[in-house]
Amino acid sequence: HIPTWAPFAEFKRQALKTRGAVEDMMNIPFDMVKKQMVSHRSLLGLVSMLILLQRSGQARPCFTSNLLELHCDPSKTEFNSEDEQDIKGAAATLIAAAAEDTTVSVLQSFILAMVRHPEVFLRAREEIDRVTGASRLPNYGDRGSLPYLDCVLKEVLRLFITGSPARISWSPPVPLGMPHRVMEDNFYQGYYIPEGSTVLVNIFAILHDCPEPEEFLPERYLTGINYPDPREVVFGFGRRICPGRHFAETGIWMVLANIIATLDISRTVEDKTLERFPEVEFTHGFVRYKTECLKETIIDADVHLLMEALITVVGNTAVVGKVPIPEPAPNEIRIEVHAVSLNPVDALYTLDQPAPDDPGRVIGSDFAGVVDKVGPNVTHWKVGDRVTGFVQGATAENRRPGGFAQYAILEADLAIRIPSQLSFEEAATIPLCALTAAQMLFITLGINAPFHNPAKVTNELKAESPAILIYSASTSVGLFAVELALIARTPQGKPYRVFATASPKHHKKLLEKGVEAVLDYRDPEWPEKVLQLSGGIDAALDCIAEGDSVAKISHSFKADGGTIATVRREAYSRDGIKDGVSGVYSAVWVGLGHELYYYNTHYPASEDWRAFTVEFYKYLASHPERFPISPITPRIMPDGLHGIVPFAFPLLGDDLVIERTYAGASEYLKPISAEKLVFPLKSPPSSG
Numbered sequence: 246h247i248p249t250w251a252p253f254a255e256f257k258r259q260a261l262k263t264r265g266a267v268e269d270m271m272n273i274p275f276d277m278v279k280k281q282m283v284s285h286r287s288l289l290g291l292v293s294m295l296i297l298l299q300r301s302g303q304a305r306p307c308f309t310s311n312l313l314e315l316h317c318d319p320s321k322t323e324f325n326s327e328d329e330q331d332i333k334g335a336a337a338t339l340i341a342a343a344a345e346d347t348t349v350s351v352l353q354s355f356i357l358a359m360v361r362h363p364e365v366f367l368r369a370r371e372e373i374d375r376v377t378g379a380s381r382l383p384n385y386g387d388r389g390s391l392p393y394l395d396c397v398l399k400e401v402l403r404l405f406i407t408g409s410p411a412r413i414s415w416s417p418p419v420p421l422g423m424p425h426r427v428m429e430d431n432f433y434q435g436y437y438i439p440e441g442s443t444v445l446v447n448i449f450a451i452l453h454d455c456p457e458p459e460e461f462l463p464e465r466y467l468t469g470i471n472y473p474d475p476r477e478v479v480f481g482f483g484r485r486i487c488p489g490r491h492f493a494e495t496g497i498w499m500v501l502a503n504i505i506a507t508l509d510i511s512r513t514v515e516d517k518t519l520e521r522f523p524e525v526e527f528t529h530g531f532v533r534y535k536t537e538c539l540k541e542t543i544i545d546a547d548v549h550l551l552m553e554a555l556i557t558v559v560g561n562t563a564v565v566g567k568v569p570i571p572e573p574a575p576n577e578i579r580i581e582v583h584a585v586s587l588n589p590v591d592a593l594y595t596l597d598q599p600a601p602d603d604p605g606r607v608i609g610s611d612f613a614g615v616v617d618k619v620g621p622n623v624t625h626w627k628v629g630d631r632v633t634g635f636v637q638g639a640t641a642e643n644r645r646p647g648g649f650a651q652y653a654i655l656e657a658d659l660a661i662r663i664p665s666q667l668s669f670e671e672a673a674t675i676p677l678c679a680l681t682a683a684q685m686l687f688i689t690l691g692i693n694a695p696f697h698n699p700a701k702v703t704n705e706l707k708a709e710s711p712a713i714l715i716y717s718a719s720t721s722v723g724l725f726a727v728e729l730a731l732i733a734r735t736p737q738g739k740p741y742r743v744f745a746t747a748s749p750k751h752h753k754k755l756l757e758k759g760v761e762a763v764l765d766y767r768d769p770e771w772p773e774k775v776l777q778l779s780g781g782i783d784a785a786l787d788c789i790a791e792g793d794s795v796a797k798i799s800h801s802f803k804a805d806g807g808t809i810a811t812v813r814r815e816a817y818s819r820d821g822i823k824d825g826v827s828g829v830y831s832a833v834w835v836g837l838g839h840e841l842y843y844y845n846t847h848y849p850a851s852e853d854w855r856a857f858t859v860e861f862y863k864y865l866a867s868h869p870e871r872f873p874i875s876p877i878t879p880r881i882m883p884d885g886l887h888g889i890v891p892f893a894f895p896l897l898g899d900d901l902v903i904e905r906t907y908a909g910a911s912e913y914l915k916p917i918s919a920e921k922l923v924f925p926l927k928s929p930p931s932s933g
Contacts, residue, residue, distance in 0.1 A: 271336075274309070309336045352501075359510045366505065369394050370505050372394060374506075376390045378571070378646065380568065381554075382506055382566075393463065396464060397463045400465070401501075403452045403475040425443070425444045425445075427440055446482060455473075480494075554651065554886070555890070556604070557595060557605065557608060558605075561595070562890060563889075563890055568605075570652050577656055578626050580616060583614040584613050584673045584923055584927075585609055585924050586613075586674045586922070587923075588677055590610070595890075599642045600642050606638075607639065607647030608647050610638050611635045611673050632662060633672040633675060634676050634862075645834075645841065658859050660862075661866050664868060666870050669925070672876065673921075674879055678722045679729075681725075682723075682726035682729055683861045684836060684857070685726065687702070690713075691705055696863070711784060712744060712783050713785065714744045714775060714784075716745075717794075718760070719919040722788045722812055723788040728874040732874075744762050748918070750918070761778070762779075771797075776800070776802075782802045782803065783802075783803065789813075795811060795822055796817075799822045802823060804825075805825060806823065806825020809826060809827070836851075882913055885926045892909075893922045897917075
């Protein structure tokens with residue numbers, strides 16, 4: 246026995262310190278999970294309690310909690326101590342073996358390789374940007390679209406830099422595999438290997454069996470030549486193959502992808518002045534690390550490239566996360582967002598995502614802010630201009646940019662200059678819903694637009710002063726449609742006769758705008774009353790398009806029928822619609838001029854609908870003090886991006902407007918009526 250105080254017993258003192266560190270590594274994370282569960286234990290069984298905590302967000306599922314759930318007795322409120330030790334040891338092994346040793350070694354060497362080969366780094370970033378649009382972080386669902394990044398990972402696993410720049414040599418993280426014992430006599434290529442022999446796999450030699458083995462060449466795996474896949478070699482073989490290989494390899498891929506997408510890696514300014522690369526050495530041992538000589542000399546990372554954004558996540562919801570700040574293309578502008586405005590589709594397609602296997606998409610459409618950067622081909626915008634606009638967000642099956650973020654991108658001719666007397670919060674209520682109303686009126690129904698209309702119009706209204714019905718006129722689309730219809734004139738210069746339905750509390754407001762008559766949509770006889778008052782409707786807008794709304798509207802039409810423009814396609818019943826009357830739906834997103842897959846339907850890019858959007862937004866911006874149509878009354882909501890999911894989504898719901906029942910105790914959580922929910926991202930709320 247050698248006491249710890251004895252001379253030359255430093256090894257024992259160090260061993261005791263190491264033992265304490267190892268015990269802390271095992272106990273501290275495990276105790277955190279256990280403490281969280283025990284504090285909520287009460288009368289619940291452990292399994293029920295775990296499920297409850299995970300669903301409530303108080304305990305996120307993890308390796309430890311999943312094992313505890315699997316091995317504990319649901320009828321008991323205590324853990325088996327033997328199971329505890331096994332689970333604790335397994336979790337610690339993941340940390341020590343998968344993270345502390347090999348994973349750290351791989352990531353250190355990856356960064357070192359990127360410093361030495363910036364051309365590889367730039368090519369990998371270009372590939373990622375093509376897939377993500379430089380508007381989000383890459384996720385594992387992108388892996389099949391990033392073949393070059395896979396090649397970079399293979400080459401990093403195959404080759405780790407050692408030695409000096411004068412002569413580059415390479416070595417994998419574990420150059421010799423785990424030892425194996427031969428279970429029976431064997432012959433291999435003329436060699437006799439007796440039972441009981443210990444065999445070490447020469448991983449170094451296997452992975453150097455290729456042309457130019459000491460060169461870092463990720464593209465070698467794109468040549469079609471069947472080189473050994475390092476991922477099938479470095480994790481070992483047989484019964485002693487690494488059990489966490491899939492976990493480790495996936496985790497490393499995710500880290501590499503996100504480092505490349507968000508950071509710049511280069512030699513420091515001082516280091517760049519050296520004529521040759523600093524000497525690089527690796528430690529000796531079973532796992533090879535880069536030595537500390539490069540710790541302060543080779544990495545210069547720019548981490549100021551991220552912004553907060555509301556992004557989709559697995560489970561049909563969204564969270565505020567960090568994504569790359571987007572860069573404008575030559576014909577685009579970047580906006581620093583000051584306010585965002587909610588539309589029902591923002592909640593609908595987050596709570597029921599059209600692409601649930603593709604998380605990480607920025608949601609949201611309407612926003613307003615200040616031009617932060619302009620593309621090189623943009624001439625009519627400058628930094629500091631106040632603008633509003635909309636993008637598609639995460640509403641389609643194919644990826645489109647979103648607007649609920651600190652920065653957003655707009656094509657320059659689709660931005661609207663905010664008049665001097667309008668606040669950011671007011672301006673953000675306009676772009677999507679106003680364009681929807683304009684498309685329904687001036688394209689679908691054929692009403693004569695008060696501006697140049699480049700879109701193809703097929704519907705023809707023959708009456709001298711056609712009667713237009715706007716159903717649910719107190720919605721945002723309805724209010725804009727009322728004002729635009731009242732502004733418009735027939736080709737002969739006659740006004741259109743506008744009729745509307747709304748709840749009684751909005752009748753006065755609509756009549757003051759110039760609506761000829763307003764009916765209560767709850768009155769079962771309102772279609773007959775509209776028919777009598779108008780002499781028969783020529784065209785109509787259904788601004789909710791749910792249930793039997795289209796059928797009811799159809800019975801207010803003239804005998805020869807007509808067209809009803811609808812804001813939704815699938816939510817209304819086709820039963821009971823009057824003969825000669827048809828509902829026509831069009832997606833507002835077509836006005837952005839890009840191909841999209843929406844509502845399980847393919848919409849090709851439409852140049853004339855995009856041109857219509859440009860002309861309509863020019864018309865709005867032609868009034869320098871106030872738009873020709875009034876903004877929707879904004880309800881100012883708290884907590885910016887962080888408040889959208891907890892406050893706005895319950896109010897908007899995920900299905901029919903007529904089935905909204907949620908109301909909170911706070912004033913800003915009362916039911917929505919003739920308002921838009923607006924979240925300022927700058928405090929205090931901005932003004933014009």
